[in-house]
Amino acid sequence: MRLIQPAKTIALGVAAVLAVLVTGTGAAWASGVAMKTGLATPVMLADKKQTAYLKVGLTGVALEPGMRRAPVNVAVVLDKSGSMTGQKIAEAKRAAILAIDQLAPDDIVSVITYDSTVNVLVPATKLSDRSSLYAAINRIEAGGNTALFAGVSKGADEIRKFAGNDKVNRIILLSDGLANVGPSSPSDLAQLGSSLTREGITVSTIGLGLGYNEDLMTQLSSRGGGSHYFAEKATDLAAMFEREFRRTLSIVAQEVVVRIICVPGVRPVRVLGREAEIAGQQVTAMLDQVYSESEKYVILEVELPAREDGSELHVASVDASYTNMKTKAPDKSSARVLARFTKSAADVDANTDRDAMVAAVEQIATEKSQAAMKLRDEGKVEEARTVLMQNSGYLASNASKFRSDKLSRFQEDNDENAKNLDEASWARQRKTWSTGDVWRVKQ
Amino acid sequence: LKPRLVALFLLIVVLPIGVLAALAFRIARDEREMVEHRLQSVMAGALDDVRGAVARLMAQRFRETGDALRLPSLDPQALRDAGRRNLAIRQVFVLDGKGRLAFPTTAIPLRPSEEQFLERTRGVWEGGGAFLRTGSDRVATATQTLSLPASLQQADSARSGEDSGWYPWYRGTSLHLIFWSREAGGEIVGAELDHVRLLADIIALLPQTDPLKPNPADGAIALIDAGGNVIYQWGGYAVTLPSGQQPRATVWLDAPLHSWRLEYHAPQKLFSAGRQSLFFNLAAGVGGLALALIGLAAYFYRENSRELREATRRVSFVNQVSHELKTPLTNIRMYAELLDREIPDDSEKARSQLEVIVSESQRLSRLIGNILTFSRKERDSLVLRYSVGVIDDVAQSVIANFQPSLGACGVKVDFTASAGGKVRFDADALGQILGNLFSNVEKYAGAGGVLSVTSRQAGETTTIVIADNGPGIPESQQENVFAPFTRLRNELTEGVTGTGIGLSIARDLARLHGGDLRLLPGSPGAAFELTMKTPAASAEGAFE
Numbered sequence: 001m002r003l004i005q006p007a008k009t010i011a012l013g014v015a016a017v018l019a020v021l022v023t024g025t026g027a028a029w030a031s032g033v034a035m036k037t038g039l040a041t042p043v044m045l046a047d048k049k050q051t052a053y054l055k056v057g058l059t060g061v062a063l064e065p066g067m068r069r070a071p072v073n074v075a076v077v078l079d080k081s082g083s084m085t086g087q088k089i090a091e092a093k094r095a096a097i098l099a100i101d102q103l104a105p106d107d108i109v110s111v112i113t114y115d116s117t118v119n120v121l122v123p124a125t126k127l128s129d130r131s132s133l134y135a136a137i138n139r140i141e142a143g144g145n146t147a148l149f150a151g152v153s154k155g156a157d158e159i160r161k162f163a164g165n166d167k168v169n170r171i172i173l174l175s176d177g178l179a180n181v182g183p184s185s186p187s188d189l190a191q192l193g194s195s196l197t198r199e200g201i202t203v204s205t206i207g208l209g210l211g212y213n214e215d216l217m218t219q220l221s222s223r224g225g226g227s228h229y230f231a232e233k234a235t236d237l238a239a240m241f242e243r244e245f246r247r248t249l250s251i252v253a254q255e256v257v258v259r260i261i262c263v264p265g266v267r268p269v270r271v272l273g274r275e276a277e278i279a280g281q282q283v284t285a286m287l288d289q290v291y292s293e294s295e296k297y298v299i300l301e302v303e304l305p306a307r308e309d310g311s312e313l314h315v316a317s318v319d320a321s322y323t324n325m326k327t328k329a330p331d332k333s334s335a336r337v338l339a340r341f342t343k344s345a346a347d348v349d350a351n352t353d354r355d356a357m358v359a360a361v362e363q364i365a366t367e368k369s370q371a372a373m374k375l376r377d378e379g380k381v382e383e384a385r386t387v388l389m390q391n392s393g394y395l396a397s398n399a400s401k402f403r404s405d406k407l408s409r410f411q412e413d414n415d416e417n418a419k420n421l422d423e424a425s426w427a428r429q430r431k432t433w434s435t436g437d438v439w440r441v442k443q
Numbered sequence: 444l445k446p447r448l449v450a451l452f453l454l455i456v457v458l459p460i461g462v463l464a465a466l467a468f469r470i471a472r473d474e475r476e477m478v479e480h481r482l483q484s485v486m487a488g489a490l491d492d493v494r495g496a497v498a499r500l501m502a503q504r505f506r507e508t509g510d511a512l513r514l515p516s517l518d519p520q521a522l523r524d525a526g527r528r529n530l531a532i533r534q535v536f537v538l539d540g541k542g543r544l545a546f547p548t549t550a551i552p553l554r555p556s557e558e559q560f561l562e563r564t565r566g567v568w569e570g571g572g573a574f575l576r577t578g579s580d581r582v583a584t585a586t587q588t589l590s591l592p593a594s595l596q597q598a599d600s601a602r603s604g605e606d607s608g609w610y611p612w613y614r615g616t617s618l619h620l621i622f623w624s625r626e627a628g629g630e631i632v633g634a635e636l637d638h639v640r641l642l643a644d645i646i647a648l649l650p651q652t653d654p655l656k657p658n659p660a661d662g663a664i665a666l667i668d669a670g671g672n673v674i675y676q677w678g679g680y681a682v683t684l685p686s687g688q689q690p691r692a693t694v695w696l697d698a699p700l701h702s703w704r705l706e707y708h709a710p711q712k713l714f715s716a717g718r719q720s721l722f723f724n725l726a727a728g729v730g731g732l733a734l735a736l737i738g739l740a741a742y743f744y745r746e747n748s749r750e751l752r753e754a755t756r757r758v759s760f761v762n763q764v765s766h767e768l769k770t771p772l773t774n775i776r777m778y779a780e781l782l783d784r785e786i787p788d789d790s791e792k793a794r795s796q797l798e799v800i801v802s803e804s805q806r807l808s809r810l811i812g813n814i815l816t817f818s819r820k821e822r823d824s825l826v827l828r829y830s831v832g833v834i835d836d837v838a839q840s841v842i843a844n845f846q847p848s849l850g851a852c853g854v855k856v857d858f859t860a861s862a863g864g865k866v867r868f869d870a871d872a873l874g875q876i877l878g879n880l881f882s883n884v885e886k887y888a889g890a891g892g893v894l895s896v897t898s899r900q901a902g903e904t905t906t907i908v909i910a911d912n913g914p915g916i917p918e919s920q921q922e923n924v925f926a927p928f929t930r931l932r933n934e935l936t937e938g939v940t941g942t943g944i945g946l947s948i949a950r951d952l953a954r955l956h957g958g959d960l961r962l963l964p965g966s967p968g969a970a971f972e973l974t975m976k977t978p979a980a981s982a983e984g985a986f987e
Contacts, residue, residue: 116684117663117677118646119654136654145683150646150675157647182674183642191639198530277554 032252032324033290034059035333039315040356043348046309046341051269054337055356056260056318057297060252060290070325072168072248073108073124075155076100079175080113084142088208091234092174097134099241102249103127108167110158111137114151115144116181124158148179152192152203152220159201166328168251169201170226172244174237176208179216186215193224200255202226202288204248206240210427218438225288227442230435232428250292253331256322258285258298266315269301272363273441290322296443299363307341315339354402361398361407365391366440369414373433381421388418410440448744456736463732467725474721483692486707490664490694493649493705498697500648504531504636508622509607512632522546526634531644533637534560540629544568560635567612567621609699616670620699646675653679662691662709669702682708762818765811772811776804802847809878816875816948817927827869827955831980834862834905835898837870841877842896845885852885854892862898862905866977872952873975876960879945880909880971888913888968904958905977910970921962925950
């Protein structure tokens, strides 16, 4: 009997590890997206109520050469207000043409420009006649106010002409100024972004120069399910457009929704970083799109009940539903997350999921970074610096603990932010800073 | 002559041009008003079409929201799903039969968006209490307690059977709409519309600005919210609104967006473009006419001044001749008088012949005197030469000069002299006046007549009445006798010669002398009354 107990424990442990391997941290390969779920600490200390981080990661498959990618339906919305005059508009035109050049004849493009009013320069059309499209873009002249809201609204209207979930529906907005015609608060634009996302249209934004409102542009893109880019100089635009178009073309899944249902007794506390809805035991997070060879993840903080040594717990069921852009059909991945309990701290450490821990640290540090920015916005420069210095230490220790380059780079960015809190470099730094934070939250 | 010419110029050039210009201006203004009015009505029509399109969108949204909220059960899951499915809806809510919020409430675990909704709409449930008072027995007053404007109530009355409607409320100037619908059980199911989405959809519906040829003449149309903020603007006229200028046309949207309006703005130039060409045409016409008139006036002026110069030359020629005649005549008279002394007393015939020479030379010198006086008057150089003397003496000497010729005509002279005071006057002028008057008597009075001359003095005025009992002057001609170059034409004047300036000069001299010469009415023959200002000789200093 005395032998049986350990044997039973080992058997249970092996079973648990196997279960974890098969369902928990196992990569569930569906066509297009690989889902990896699990706790950052799949083995936890027994007899203790504690919190853990649950990570759901979705990675887009590599696009095989010769594989037909999903057609895109892109609306390029260009700010041509008075502040764009000169090199800015010239570079914007060049960058837009270079970017559109990457598209295939099947793809659909519309070009919308706005100042005080909106011009649908090129209505949504298949890219069969490039030269007239480029000629139209080259005719753009800058002058007037900034009707950003209307520009995006009209861009969405052009997208709708050919919209469908078999396409990547994307608005790419370039602006260098503050919206001053129509709704112009970050919250209004964020609401527009989320409404468009619900409709299957995503919005990416490119901020040019130091004069634009980065809160408005980042909120529009992050709620709009797209990406935000900061082009400090007009000459950076081509690279930014290129990056955004390449990203758009590499979308393998869209309308990605991750649902985590925690079992009774496990309390979902909060989702780190990104926005999510927690209703009772159910957590829903919108991941919008998954790009090829790139991971998007959700980190959920959960509170686990105290369990005895050797026991295991089914923590949650996870499923991710999305539109598979390869098959152009709805698709779904499911997994179960398990936890095992032990008395050995070494066991806990040995089983810690390094990637998941790095992700959790990244989100926690991003939250601190945003808190520091809020302090700086309120004029509390020293308090902001203190928070950033603490964050720097936190990132440094975790970077070395998990040997993570990602966290080291984050620490460098964090230190750069701490160095540039003074007024002289603030306009520029705040844009770099918020752009970096949004990328870390939304991946 | 000059001021008269200016007046004439004004009359024939400036006046017609002025009248024409005024007319042209009126035409142009009427034209502009017409164009403006027409354009405004066209624009109001265009705005009205936009209003209609927005109204249709709102009606559609009303239907769709109503359909989305027609649920088999009102449990939270169904309500949440309904809200999630419909992009136009931001939050679904339910009021129970007593008007209390039944969903979302803090009684169940809420999502952050639902908590925000409660926070956001607190004023709607508390302040207005709008939905709280819509008990099942107060269906009829439901729209009233929502404090909807009349237009909205009308819009709702069409759906009163369904008992549903819009409830607009404002956060700042931002309009938020709540759709509400009464269920059979008395509950109200409603939804807060996503106001940002509504704006985006309305903007998507509205026209864009033509990118290829933005024409400022198209003007600009703006959708403006309750706070006067431009929501959306289109049209080729690049104007930053509010521009401070009055819109050309304004149309208010229908309920529930009745606090929003459409404004049409157009560049000032749009209206002045047509006006300018009209103005140009009118100005060219008026200008051409003005040139023609000025040319005509200049032609007449030249003609007139040439004639004037001609006349002046003639007058000066006559004047010159008269002067030339004066010297030999004086010599003739002087030698005739010298001869008179040489003639022996018994030589009656020679004496009478000499008298004829003297009287004829006197007549000639009077004639020349008249011509010289007239020409001086024409040159405005007629001046009097005052000297001290006795009026009656001068009158007597003139009468004496005329005695022979009057006697020859059979006219008796009756002189009643009562102006014997020493006064200052121009003896030559007086002589000329009397000579001209007597000469007329001599010409017209005829045989058997009496020339009565009566002089009197009162204060500084000397009056001499010269009357005859001849045929007189017809009443119709009495006005004209003093005009120069006027000679009465009737049987009496036939065969009588004259220059026609005698009476004119006589009166001019009298007036120059501070008096007048006038025809006395009511006398049987011709009776002239001559008055002159003749200050007493002692008052010499005071007069000059």
